[in-house]
Amino acid sequence: MARDAWVAAGSIDEFLRTTVPFLAAEPVLNTLLLTVFDRLRMEGPHAFGESDPLLLTWYGADGSAAGAVVRTPPFPFVLSDVPAAAVEAFVDLVLDGGGSGFDGREINLPLTGEEPFAAAWSARTGRSPRVLERFRLYRLDRLVPPAPAPVGKPKLAGREDVALIADFIQAFWREVEHSMPEDSRAVALRMAEGRVAEGIFWLWLDESGTPVALAGHTPPTAGMCRIGPVFTPPELRGHGYAAGATTAATRASLALGADEVLLFTDLANPISNRLYQRLGYRPVSDRARLEFAG
Structure with missing residues (x-):
């Protein structure tokens, strides 16, 4: 199993097996990823459009799932709470052409990930991301x-x-x-x-x-x-x-x-x-x- 790395799921079933249990342990904080993925599970990979979804899992140092990204083009990447190293590695994936689904230009991420993302993006490109929206989760x-x-x-x-x-x-x-x-x-x-x-x-x-x-x-x-x-x-x-x-x-x-x-x-x-x-x-x-x- 990969360690300290992003791995793309080959199918909805694979993501359901490997990553959803991690997300479901904190259903409130992971509500966006869980509900978007649940729609894919119910309606299939093209529930949000013709393009295939992007389903990524961050595997930590112990080889277990420790974060995720879900994207249903043309909508933004949605990032769970992950370590700063995972944010930096995700920036590398986007800039180095990680493959299908990496053409997005918007990301929805926790407040804890905003500074690491902006710093990594600026270091690689010399440009700063633009804040489109800040929003609050209520229970x-x-x-x-x-x-x-x-x-x-x-x-x-x-x-x-x-x-x-x-x-x-x-x-x-x-x-x-x-x-x-x-x-x-x-x-x-x-x-x-x-x-x-x-x-x-x-x-x-x-x-x-x-x-x-x-x-x-x-x-x-x-x-x-x-x-x-x-x-x-x-x-x-x-x-x-x-x-x-x-x-x-x-x-x-x-x-x-x-x-x-x-x-x-x-x-x-x-x-x-x-x-x-x-x-x-x-x-x-x-x-x-x-x-x-x-």
Whole structure:
């Protein structure tokens, strides 16, 4: 077995066997990698697009799994908490052309990895990565529904809502500056259809019955669900619709037996950070999304 090295899994089954047990030992901190991989496990390697996913495992000095990277092009690399040496070795892989899947130019990583990554990248290229987003992971303590409740009611999304939900997903991607698939409409529609069929997307309807906000959640994975995406069109914000939709998605997650319900917020958005804390979510850890170029 490799030691102090990154090794690419040859298949989803291999990663499931070698690396998921390591990630599942800390399901809250590894929520992103676990939920993205679970989608690959359920839907196959092209669940997020036509390109094959990248599944890397860092093997430590004792030869056991000690970290991971998951990437589903065109979306960013997602890095678990790993030693600084692993971050530096990952930079080398990217710059030295590690193979298929290494063409990405964004990485989502724990705060502890940001400085080692920036230092290694700058040392190799003379350029500094650009911070696109800093965000915070929250864990539900005890759900506190909004009071007063927003006008309207929740609705479990149905097939008749797929096109609208795809609109919301595309608008959400644009807002958070994710790399957009070339066929973003087709990807958004496929995602909307799949999540609606699974019963994990909730809409908030205003007093006229018009959908005004969306909140989804992941299926239970390693005992946890994560809320997201949460989206309200800009012109409809300020009425509490996102709080209502998030409450519905949170209750649904708890009803599915989740031991932990999690969500991420953009640290640059004080309104959403206050909102989720009012709903009973408490901070756990921070991550960053960086853009880099060779």
